[in-house]
Amino acid sequence: MRQILMREALREALFEEMRRDDRVVVFGEDIADPMGGSYKVTLGLSTEFGPLRVRNTPISEAAIVGAAVGAAITGLRPVAEIMYMDFLGISMDQLVNQAAKIRFMSGGQVSVPLVIRCQGGPGRASAAQHAQMLEAWFAHVPGLQIVMPSNPADGKALLKAAIRSDNPVIFFEYNGLYNVRGDVPEPEEDVVEPIGVAKVAREGSDITIVAWAGMTRMALQAAEQLQEEDGVQAEVVDLRTVSPWDKETVLRSFSKTKAMVVAHQAVRQGGVGAEIAATVYEEMLDQVDVEIGRVGAKFSPTPFAPELETQIVPGKAEIVQAVRDVLSRTARAVRR
Amino acid sequence: MATIKADKVLPLYRDMLRIRGFEGKATKLYEQGVLPGFLHSSVGQEAVPVGVSAHLNKDDYITSNHRGHGHVLAKGMDPVRMFAELYARTTGYNRGRGGSMHIMDFSLGIVGANGIVGAGVPIAAGAGLSFQVRQTQQVAVSYFGDGAVNSGAFHEGMNLAAIWSLPVVFVCENNFYAESVPQAYASRVGIAERAAAYGIPGVMVDGNDLFAVYDAAKTAIERARAGEGPTLLECQTFRWSGHFVGDPGVYRSKEEVEEWKLKDPVPRVRTWLESHGVKAGELDALEAEVVQEMDSAAERGAEGPKPDPSTATQDVYAPEGVAQA
Numbered sequence: 001m002r003q004i005l006m007r008e009a010l011r012e013a014l015f016e017e018m019r020r021d022d023r024v025v026v027f028g029e030d031i032a033d034p035m036g037g038s039y040k041v042t043l044g045l046s047t048e049f050g051p052l053r054v055r056n057t058p059i060s061e062a063a064i065v066g067a068a069v070g071a072a073i074t075g076l077r078p079v080a081e082i083m084y085m086d087f088l089g090i091s092m093d094q095l096v097n098q099a100a101k102i103r104f105m106s107g108g109q110v111s112v113p114l115v116i117r118c119q120g121g122p123g124r125a126s127a128a129q130h131a132q133m134l135e136a137w138f139a140h141v142p143g144l145q146i147v148m149p150s151n152p153a154d155g156k157a158l159l160k161a162a163i164r165s166d167n168p169v170i171f172f173e174y175n176g177l178y179n180v181r182g183d184v185p186e187p188e189e190d191v192v193e194p195i196g197v198a199k200v201a202r203e204g205s206d207i208t209i210v211a212w213a214g215m216t217r218m219a220l221q222a223a224e225q226l227q228e229e230d231g232v233q234a235e236v237v238d239l240r241t242v243s244p245w246d247k248e249t250v251l252r253s254f255s256k257t258k259a260m261v262v263a264h265q266a267v268r269q270g271g272v273g274a275e276i277a278a279t280v281y282e283e284m285l286d287q288v289d290v291e292i293g294r295v296g297a298k299f300s301p302t303p304f305a306p307e308l309e310t311q312i313v314p315g316k317a318e319i320v321q322a323v324r325d326v327l328s329r330t331a332r333a334v335r336r
Numbered sequence: 337m338a339t340i341k342a343d344k345v346l347p348l349y350r351d352m353l354r355i356r357g358f359e360g361k362a363t364k365l366y367e368q369g370v371l372p373g374f375l376h377s378s379v380g381q382e383a384v385p386v387g388v389s390a391h392l393n394k395d396d397y398i399t400s401n402h403r404g405h406g407h408v409l410a411k412g413m414d415p416v417r418m419f420a421e422l423y424a425r426t427t428g429y430n431r432g433r434g435g436s437m438h439i440m441d442f443s444l445g446i447v448g449a450n451g452i453v454g455a456g457v458p459i460a461a462g463a464g465l466s467f468q469v470r471q472t473q474q475v476a477v478s479y480f481g482d483g484a485v486n487s488g489a490f491h492e493g494m495n496l497a498a499i500w501s502l503p504v505v506f507v508c509e510n511n512f513y514a515e516s517v518p519q520a521y522a523s524r525v526g527i528a529e530r531a532a533a534y535g536i537p538g539v540m541v542d543g544n545d546l547f548a549v550y551d552a553a554k555t556a557i558e559r560a561r562a563g564e565g566p567t568l569l570e571c572q573t574f575r576w577s578g579h580f581v582g583d584p585g586v587y588r589s590k591e592e593v594e595e596w597k598l599k600d601p602v603p604r605v606r607t608w609l610e611s612h613g614v615k616a617g618e619l620d621a622l623e624a625e626v627v628q629e630m631d632s633a634a635e636r637g638a639e640g641p642k643p644d645p646s647t648a649t650q651d652v653y654a655p656e657g658v659a660q661a
Contacts (some may be wrong), residue, residue: 025465025469031611047608049590052468052469054471055500057496058492058495058496058499060492060495060496061492062458062488062489062492062493063458063461063489063492063493063495063496064456066455066457066458066459066489066492066493067458067459067461067462067465067493067496068462069458069459069462069474070399070447070458070459070460070461070462070463070464070465070466071446071462071463071465071466073442073459073462073463074397074447074463074466074467074476075466075470076465076466076469078462079410083381090488093452093455093489094455094458094459094489095452097452097455098452098455098459102440102447102448103651103652103653103654104651105430105433105434105438105448105651106430106440106448106651107428107429107430107432107433107438107439107443107651108433108650108651109432109433109441109442110440110442110447111654113654141652142652145653164655165656166654166655167653167654167656168586176633194634194656195656200388206567240428241585243651325532333598
């Protein structure tokens with residue numbers, strides 16, 4: 001199979017969906033050519049599809065999302081870009097009170113088929129306002145779908161699904177993945193992955209690691225290290241959709257391994273990992289001794305200095321350590 | 337006044353009476369404690385939505401705000417289903433999920449009253465974008481109050497509509513109080529003047545004068561339909577009630593309220609009709625008929641069933657698969 005970069009895979013998804021459906025429009029800050037997006041994901045779109053369907057916007061995040069809402073409920077399928085996840089705060093009302101709720105409030109009269117693409121995340125010394133992972137904010141809001149792919153094939157197939165979805169989708173692209181290369185099926189195959197379905201990215205029998213976006217890659221690397229150094233077979237579940245999340249796949253994996261670590265780059269306190277851990281406890285407590293560890297960023301804004309940033313944001317080493325901690329607790333529990 | 341024909345005025349007068357009648361009936365029911373939630377009355381402001389809607393087609397869209405009964409009635413909503421929604425019945429427009437502040441009917445182009453001040457401005461721009469991309473002749477009207485013009489969403493949405501020349505008309509019902517805060521306190525400039533900042537026409541009219549609203553809205557809507565871009569239309573008016581039904585309105589003087597009641601938009605139209613040959617008896621009959629229509633609508637609205645509790649979480653998400661087809 002051919003290998004392409006994550007940013008190329010996402011771009012292909014946009015081109016293919018715009019060709020397939022003339023209701024798809026794309027707008028956001030700096031997305032038109034010659035700039036083609038701050039990270040070049042939209043490069044070439046405005047040249048092929050023209051200024052009616054592909055537009056730059058002023059720096060107006062509330063209007064970008066608001067216009068996407070208005071367009072979505074009147075017949076278009078807008079894909080709007082908010083340049084950084086950190087900037088979503090400016091458009092919060094339109095996301096949370098409008099996009100997420102219009103279908104419900106209307107008694108099911110209408111759907112809100114929009115996609116908000118945004119990128120960001122830690123690891124590039126971008127400091128406190130350009131490096132956050134904010135999926136937990138939106139996972140708290142019924143009506144939104146939060147998609148966070150970890151590789152080029154999923155990135156493309158899930159972005160296509162997001163554009164075809166009748167529900168509002170916030171599509172988070174972890175910046176550290178843009179230059180990751182991976183197998184991606186040919187365009188003719190038109191592969192679309194379902195939203196809300198996790199994937200077992202690596203099979204294992206000793207412990208389940210649940211992760212998404214950039215953390216899935218680190219979980220896979222941690223699993224390799226654990227196999228080599230500890231002989232531990234870790235199963236990695238790539239959640240892919242953070243809300244609504246795939247309980248079934250996570251519980252199925254946990255039923256097999258009976259131990260779990262949930263890992264994310266977002267702040268640990270109030271994170272999505274807490275929700276997943278609590279759900280597994282509730283569902284599995286009667287059946288087995290439940291041992292779960294959580295990995296997340298320290299309760300701090302992201303510092304600028306690279307040596308400080310790595311203190312705050314977890315990676316492979318923290319996942320390995322969390323797995324070892326959980327397994328040692330499990331061993332103690334078994335001895336009891 | 338200049339452009340309207342006499343035979344067109346009577347139906348508009350009826351529309352104004354229906355808004356006043358609906359609000360009167362809803363207020364009475366609310367005060368009796370039979371309607372849940374809260375209620376915002378638009379009595380005193382009837383000329384604005386009637387003068388604007390006179391130029392709208394069924395497939396044109398409006399965004400409305402918390403004080404939206406007039407906007408949606410003028411756009412064609414059925415008071416029976418409106419009352420049913422106010423009673424939180426399944427026969428209501430939103431099946432009891434929305435209430436007064438979120439009332440919607442997409443088949444009439446009513447994309448919703450809105451509980452968030454200013455939120456409808458960028459949404460209307462988005463509807464305008466939709467019409468522009470699909471190259472239809474539709475327009476979107478966004479109704480909001482003087483309170484909305486100081487929100488970020490207003491500024492961003494106005495600017496976006498202006499730079500893209502979207503077919504949108506922004507109608508500000510300036511009733512001089514944003515809840516309790518006077519408009520003159522909240523801004524150093526007049527509302528219509530702000531249009532200059534976006535490079536679009538800004539027009540200020542007496543919002544209690546149906547004919548003035550009618551003429552200004554006609555120009556603005558024709559301009560939008562012709563692809564010439566948005567207009568900001570400021571209609572100066574006054575709400576007779578407090579911000580919500582039950583608000584005593586301690587922030588306004590009795591004299592001010594009484595003064596505005598003398599400028600009541602409804603009798604002004606009646607006087608015009610009488611002076612153009614419509615018999616007083618005919619107008620009296622029309623008024624009585626509207627009162628009866630609203631009494632009956634409220635009664636029928638209340639007859640609808642209450643929602644089944646097991647349906648509480650319905651319609652959070654659309655069933656998927658539709659779009660894939």
